[in-house]
Amino acid sequence: MKVPIRNTAEAYGALAQLLHWAVVAGIALQFVWAWRIDRTDSIREEFALVNQHKSIGITVLMLAVLRLAWRAFNRPPPLPAGLPRWEHLAARATHWLLYVLIFAMPLTGWAFTSAAGYGPEWFGWLDLPDLVAPNERLEEIFGAVHEALAATLVTVVALHVTAALRHHFVLRDNVLKRMLPTWTTSTRQ
Amino acid sequence: MTGRAGANAWLLPVLATVLVLAATVPAGAEAACYAGGDGTGTLEFAGAVEGRGFTGRFGEFDVRYCMPEGEPESGRIEVTVALASADSDNRDRDTTLKGEEFFDVVSFPESTWRSTEIVRDGEGYRAEGELTLKGITAAQPIRFTLEPDGERIVARGAFTLAGDAEVDRQRFDVGTGEFADPEFVRNRVDVRFKVELAAP
Numbered sequence: 142m143k144v145p146i147r148n149t150a151e152a153y154g155a156l157a158q159l160l161h162w163a164v165v166a167g168i169a170l171q172f173v174w175a176w177r178i179d180r181t182d183s184i185r186e187e188f189a190l191v192n193q194h195k196s197i198g199i200t201v202l203m204l205a206v207l208r209l210a211w212r213a214f215n216r217p218p219p220l221p222a223g224l225p226r227w228e229h230l231a232a233r234a235t236h237w238l239l240y241v242l243i244f245a246m247p248l249t250g251w252a253f254t255s256a257a258g259y260g261p262e263w264f265g266w267l268d269l270p271d272l273v274a275p276n277e278r279l280e281e282i283f284g285a286v287h288e289a290l291a292a293t294l295v296t297v298v299a300l301h302v303t304a305a306l307r308h309h310f311v312l313r314d315n316v317l318k319r320m321l322p323t324w325t326t327s328t329r330q
Numbered sequence: 331m332t333g334r335a336g337a338n339a340w341l342l343p344v345l346a347t348v349l350v351l352a353a354t355v356p357a358g359a360e361a362a363c364y365a366g367g368d369g370t371g372t373l374e375f376a377g378a379v380e381g382r383g384f385t386g387r388f389g390e391f392d393v394r395y396c397m398p399e400g401e402p403e404s405g406r407i408e409v410t411v412a413l414a415s416a417d418s419d420n421r422d423r424d425t426t427l428k429g430e431e432f433f434d435v436v437s438f439p440e441s442t443w444r445s446t447e448i449v450r451d452g453e454g455y456r457a458e459g460e461l462t463l464k465g466i467t468a469a470q471p472i473r474f475t476l477e478p479d480g481e482r483i484v485a486r487g488a489f490t491l492a493g494d495a496e497v498d499r500q501r502f503d504v505g506t507g508e509f510a511d512p513e514f515v516r517n518r519v520d521v522r523f524k525v526e527l528a529a530p
Contacts (some may be wrong), residue, residue: 184508185511185514188380190512207517231388257421257422258420258422275419
């Protein structure tokens with residue numbers, strides 16, 4: 142099987158897929174960690190989990206920067222011909238909203254932790270600068286925005302997944318498959 | 331003439347009394363107390379959690395340094411700190427610091443340090459003393475410098491006391507329960523101070 146690094150006319154290339162699924166994994170971990178942070182009774186464990194949450198978040202932010210940069214030089218494959226105009230628009234809007242959220246989640250988290258007086262960090266190897274000075278009012282605002290955006294992200298991801306499954310099982314096109322590492326089969330469709 | 335001689339005889343014991351009083355309290359050895367606190371300086375603490383350092387400061391503290399004029403080594407220093415004034419720019423940490431597992435400010439609102447001995451140490455001084463924190467009193471040395479020093483303090487009527495101390499938090503039960511593990515919360519807390527003390 143020949144693995145295309147760049148996107149083809151029918152499917153996303155290996156790098157775009159890798160970045161997409163790495164971001165998916167990162168976001169999934171972030172929700173699991175947020176849930177564990179809420180549940181723990183140990184301040185020590187909470188401290189460790191929050192630091193890991195920040196590190197994963199910064200990783201997702203770096204991946205998101207790479208994704209957008211790669212996307213600029215490597216246009217996504219076009220949607221199947223014959224889709225209604227509103228579906229095109231809905232897909233575009235959803236994708237861009239996801240990009241905005243993928244950036245906004247780590248950035249508001251970073252501002253939240255800065256305002257709370259904790260330095261952001263990346264797996265203990267890299268100390269990142271504070272986005273804002275410690276301030277309790279800003280801490281509350283960024284905390285609330287971070288949580289509201291998380292709820293928004295869940296909603297938009299649900300829409301994105303539903304649409305992908307609809308394409309695969311209802312419309313029976315290759316929209317879902319083009320983001321799966323099945324280039325030999327998908328390119329023959 | 332007899333009247334004048336009688337007046338002199340009455341004055342003599344008064345004069346003698348004044349002279350004796352002056353001799354017993356020589357002006358140079360009079361103890362002066364210099365005072366300062368949060369309005370004239372800073373008192374900072376630095377610790378570490380999971381290897382990451384943080385610093386904070388006490389917003390309310392008083393320092394008194396009483397010494398025979400120009401003789402810091404013969405003096406006594408007393409420091410009082412309002413523990414609830416601890417501020418490390420982090421609400422979670424500050425709430426925890428004031429809670430039962432750390433300072434327990436409800437039961438022990440103040441910490442005091444009193445010197446027991448002050449000796450020259452190079453350019454500065456080393457003071458042995460007793461720190462009372464969370465109801466526990468233990469020996470706690472500090473290092474400090476005075477600017478200006480010695481007799482020049484008398485001339486100016488004020489001086490800057492600056493220095494540091496290393497406090498072992500565990501000796502004072504600061505950080506109990508899961509915070510007792512030094513791998514989580516470092517035992518050593520560095521205290522730094524710089525405060526201007528002035529004669530009243």
